[in-house]
Amino acid sequence: MANRSTRVAEQMKKELGEIIARKLKDPRIGFVTVTDVEVTGDLQQATVYITVLGNNRKRSDTLKGLEQAKGFIRTEIGQRIRLRKTPELMFAFDVSAEYGSKIDTLLKQIKTEDNEKTEDIE
Template structure:
């Protein structure tokens, strides 16, 4: 039962975070960021947000720094949009799976050319 609720909260958070990051965050360090997944613990205390960032490693780190700085604002926005007794603590992580998939895709295309 708790897992189902955590999943619903995660899906709702992913939707709202996408909107917040595109419309509300004005920090120039936060470039083209896409929320790829959100994992919420069963007790709804922690939320791990996976993002993909367009750019090189330095731009990705800059985006993470910008998001860390805006974390309080983002949490407050989430709290207003999703009615929960306590808004989960949010941590942002780069989603490596997306890049890994792109790298494999590129390698497969190169093999097909040969």
């Protein structure tokens, strides 16, 4: 059975995705996907990992919009999840997709080089 912080994190991930997509009207906030939420054991802080569709400027603008909307988002989370104290939110970019893409590119490059070396030998 999952511990309380894990259950809260899973519920927060679901609710945050809904709040960001449907409730926030800030034009700076782009297409955001909440990829993960990590909540401390004492439920005082939550790190919200996000991806944003677009370039670095769009990512930066989205982060600024989310930072400004933290109070509203925390209020919404508190009403939806009903915790005694809603965790303090910290937003961070999830770079795992970027790393995965780079690794995939490197693996393809290695495979191509190996194929070329094999052809040279034959």
